[in-house]
Amino acid sequence: MKIAEIKVFVSCPGRNFVTVKVLTDTGVYGLGDATVNGREMSVVAYLEEHVVPCLIGRNAHDIEDIWQYLYKGAYWRKGPITMAAIAAIDMALWDIKGKAANLPVYQLLGGKSRKGVTLYAHANGENIADTLDKAEGLIEQGFKVIRLQSAVPGLKVTYGVLGDKKDYFELQGNRPLPPEEEWSTQKYFNMIVDLFEQARERFGYTVDFVHDVHSRLTPIESAKLGQMLEKYNLLFLEDASMAENQDNYKLIRQKTSTPLAIGETYNTIWDCKDLIQNQLIDYIRTAATHAGGITALRRIADYASIYNVKTAPHGAPDLSPVCFAAHMHLNIWAPNFGIQEFVGFGNEQLQKLFKHDYRVENGMAYMSDAPGLGIEFDEDAATEYPYKRSYLPVSRLEDGTLWNW
Structure with a gap:
């Protein structure tokens, strides 16, 4: 079962979400979440420019190897953007494996x-x-x-x-x-x-x-x-x-x-x-x-x-x-x-x-x-709610010193 296509959707049904859909050559697909609140488009760029091209044609069942490839293979490890991109692909591959086995993921x-x-x-x-x-x-x-x-x-x-x-x-x-x-x-x-x-x-x-x-x-x-x-x-x-x-x-x-x-x-x-x-x-x-x-x-x-x-x-x-x-x-x-x-x-x-x-x-x-x-995503409905740039607040002490929000 080969990875044939990976789609990245950015929608705002009240909040911004980055949703990843991994499609295989057998028609089975899986979904993942890559949302980093206030930095959504950074993850989108990471996925589309640096992750998706590397995964087309790979065996969708090789979850562990793909995870290691995306983590160790990038050299620049860790961080919320990298790990959210890896997470979305990983969730989608577990979703695919469960559907292929006709079992919920928790059974796997x-x-x-x-x-x-x-x-x-x-x-x-x-x-x-x-x-x-x-x-x-x-x-x-x-x-x-x-x-x-x-x-x-x-x-x-x-x-x-x-x-x-x-x-x-x-x-x-x-x-x-x-x-x-x-x-x-x-x-x-x-x-x-x-x-x-x-x-x-x-x-x-x-x-x-x-x-x-x-x-x-x-x-x-x-x-x-x-x-x-x-x-x-x-x-x-x-x-x-x-x-x-x-x-x-x-x-x-x-x-x-x-x-x-x-x-x-x-x-x-x-x-x-x-x-x-x-x-x-x-x-x-x-x-x-x-x-x-x-x-x-x-x-x-x-x-x-x-x-x-x-x-x-x-x-x-x-x-x-x-x-x-x-x-x-x-x-x-x-x-x-x-x-x-x-x-x-x-x-x-x-x-x-x-x-x-x-x-x-x-x-x-x-x-x-x-x-x-056990979850589905409506691609057409997502187009009705386009991305809106948004940030979490910034916190300061009463004297103006920047603090943790």
Whole structure:
């Protein structure tokens, strides 16, 4: 089964997505996600100029060799653009192999380890009361794990809370340039304990909570936050600090027993190697799209399992339903799966482009036994939603110093 053609689609059904379709000479095809939010066209150029010409005529069943060829053969390894391009091809080849075998991808990985995939949903509010009202709505839907994010009093904008804006395009107004937001750790600290104290008073300990700091704290500030939140028994604290210097998490780990999760910006197993083997984290959050696809994420999961680290794949709305499909197959298989971030299946536009039959019941996602990844893409519908240049925000401290968004 030879690779005959590779198509790259850029569409914007509410958010920009880069979708790859690998077609074979037998008519079987597969889909992959290559979206890097705010740098979409860089991946498109990488694919069209440097990847696609090298793969035409190759055996579509040689997933491992093709992965190694694209990773080792380029000399310039790693990075989000390279790894997203590799990921899209990898997902599509697993999709093809599953369809050729008439089996869902999770069966090729080794079969099910569980009946369904536990999800956590987002409760983002304009204030604490609004956040908890939204959490209550999610709990009534059956979700047993909720991410709590509340606007910080004294700051015009807070991560996760868009206010009257429905997306990042609106934040940018008529000029598609990165919006800038202010950050104050002290103002954040003044709010955060109240959020979880009121959450536990209202809901008790029958549900689990997580919280995303989004890398805005220094390691010592993260250690302090972990201590402040210990009594509220979070499932995990996400992205407390940047860990480009992975030793940062030694300081945090030494000071708090609050479980730690990180990894959504990581692109290879090397980015999280020390954090995992030194047991400095409890959940690894790498995404299939940004970390090299199913082949690479399976390796990370197996490595993490040795050190009692669970998987909790990134699931933001800038990852397409194709990535969610890849995660579902990995999640249902991985013996050390922890939880999957879930923001819903998107708007009507997104559902028009991507077809699947996953269902969500009582905070868990269930998948069918459709061959391959079990997802379809409408090429014609994609042309109705052309690409729009967009950026994530930029963050600055109140004195103007550039900070982590």
